[in-house]
Amino acid sequence: MCLGIPGEIVEVVDADEHLASVEVSGVRRVISTRLLADEHVGVGDWVLVHVGFAMSKIDEHEADVTLDQIRKLGRTYDEELEAFMETEIV
Structure with a gap:
């Protein structure tokens, strides 16, 4: 399963x-x-990330709620986080 996962822009x-x-x-x-x-978008903004691309800008509350729901998926969250760790645009 491929999910969009919330991330905060730090740089x-x-x-x-x-x-x-x-x-x-x-x-x-x-x-x-x-x-x-x-x-x-800039530092401090939250975005929904999918396969190395920011797909939409979201607010921090939406990011928190979405991350909470994704974490409840258990293994699916772990797989999405693993995929995120392996994906980088250079």
Whole structure:
């Protein structure tokens, strides 16, 4: 199963290339924010991440609720986190 997982932008790595570092459950990865270029996401913003791309901007409350629900899926959450750890855009 592939899920979008909430991540917090902790660093803008390359603004021209729309690359940012996000943190999900203590794991940091560089992702593309190009799909959200019109929304001007930055440090402290929460985004829904899927296969290395920020798909939508969400607020912190929505991120917390979504992460809580995903964690309740157990193994599915673990698999999604493992996939996140293995995916990085460079």
